[in-house]
Amino acid sequence: MIPGDRLVVLCRPGFEGDCAAELAQRAAEVGAWGHARTRDGQGLLEFFPGGHHPLSLLAGRFGETPVFPRQWCAAGPLFEDLPEGDRLGPLLADVDVPVADLVVETPEGDAYRPLARLARRLVGPARGVLQARGDWCPDDPDAVRLHLVLAAGDAAWVGRSPLERSSPEPGGIVRLKQHPEAPSRSALKLEEALQVFLTPADRHLLFDGRRTAVDLGAAPGGWTWVLRRRGVQVLAVDNGALAPVLAKDPEVEHVRADAFTFEPTTPVDWLVCDVVDKPARVVELMARWLRRGRARRALFNLKLPMRRRWQAVEDARARFERVLGEAAPGFSLHIRQLYHDREEVTCYAAPRS
Ligand code: SAM
Numbered sequence: 001m002i003p004g005d006r007l008v009v010l011c012r013p014g015f016e017g018d019c020a021a022e023l024a025q026r027a028a029e030v031g032a033w034g035h036a037r038t039r040d041g042q043g044l045l046e047f048f049p050g051g052h053h054p055l056s057l058l059a060g061r062f063g064e065t066p067v068f069p070r071q072w073c074a075a076g077p078l079f080e081d082l083p084e085g086d087r088l089g090p091l092l093a094d095v096d097v098p099v100a101d102l103v104v105e106t107p108e109g110d111a112y113r114p115l116a117r118l119a120r121r122l123v124g125p126a127r128g129v130l131q132a133r134g135d136w137c138p139d140d141p142d143a144v145r146l147h148l149v150l151a152a153g154d155a156a157w158v159g160r161s162p163l164e165r166s167s168p169e170p171g172g173i174v175r176l177k178q179h180p181e182a183p184s185r186s187a188l189k190l191e192e193a194l195q196v197f198l199t200p201a202d203r204h205l206l207f208d209g210r211r212t213a214v215d216l217g218a219a220p221g222g223w224t225w226v227l228r229r230r231g232v233q234v235l236a237v238d239n240g241a242l243a244p245v246l247a248k249d250p251e252v253e254h255v256r257a258d259a260f261t262f263e264p265t266t267p268v269d270w271l272v273c274d275v276v277d278k279p280a281r282v283v284e285l286m287a288r289w290l291r292r293g294r295a296r297r298a299l300f301n302l303k304l305p306m307r308r309r310w311q312a313v314e315d316a317r318a319r320f321e322r323v324l325g326e327a328a329p330g331f332s333l334h335i336r337q338l339y340h341d342r343e344e345v346t347c348y349a350a351p352r353s
Contacts, residue, residue, distance in 0.1 A: 070172030073159025183243030187222030217275030
């Protein structure tokens with residue numbers, strides 16, 4: 001397989017510049033450098049690193065917990081003029097590494113919908129080719145995830161990534177269906193966050209039917225509803241009204257108060273917050289709760305209406321650690337732009353195990 005000279009990266013359309021800024025900083029932090037090639041609004045960029053092979057970058061510290069990249073792989077140049085009758089032939093010809101997983105994917109967006117259908121149709125045949133050649137090795141610990149990233153019906157990148165550093169979902173998109181009873185679309189944000197940030201074992205342990213939560217900025221109640229479905233008792237803080245399904249739930253207490261001054265009488269397991277305010281104010285609030293032991297873990301959203309969003313994320317992280325002070329090493333903070341996030345990112349702060 002050709003070694004690859006670039007990372008092919010998928011992100012939310014409109015966030016290519018933020019994604020490029022993040023990649024450049026990640027590279028600098030590990031002594032590498034690089035430049036990005038992107039077209040705004042495409043949700044796609046190529047990042048050409050200097051000084052390091054892109055696959056070893058992904059495997060190292062560079063590849064830990066990305067914020068704006070939803071999916072990435074180390075790839076070579078774009079294959080063009082693929083024959084309609086045998087697109088897979090040229091794409092898979094040089095793949096000579098053990099493959100444990102395969103994703104065929106496209107950038108996000110309406111313009112890519114027909115291509116996404118083609119991508120779905122190619123998965124089975126591509127896996128068949130790899131199996132027939134003996135390259136399909138799901139149990140091989142050294143096997144990689146193989147990516148076919150379609151740029152057009154006749155053009156694609158072939159990439160690979162370490163399994164634990166990329167998503168098994170095409171485009172890194174966790175697709176969830178809105179439940180008809182969910183009070184708001186925001187429910188999907190929290191549901192996705194729980195899927196992305198927690199392992200199945202974590203979810204089992206952390207939602208064992210005995211947990212408590214405070215939901216700041218709860219109305220109309222999508223997040224409270226998600227927590228209730230996982231058996232959590234919720235204090236829902238908002239001056240706005242909760243959906244009727246929650247208003248009559250005895251395990252939900254609606255508190256009409258200001259999120260920035262509210263204090264529970266006893267500590268809770270979960271603090272969640274979807275208040276629309278400055279990232280600095282929200283991270284400070286979250287860090288204060290954790291520092292004082294008022295909550296064990298916090299899951300919250302930072303709204304990013306500003307232009308330099310990567311910088312805003314970095315500032316928020318630094319402020320969070322500053323306010324946590326001596327308690328900071330005891331917590332990890334994961335920040336990620338989820339599929340159901342718009343001009344925002346979702347953060348999960350938890351005690352280090
Ligand atoms: N997570 C909610 C859901 O799933 O339905 C949606 C939350 S909505 C984006 C933001 C909420 O924050 C609004 O209901 C608003 O009333 C509330 N809010 C804004 N500032 C607040 C404050 N200082 N204190 C309490 N609630 C606040």
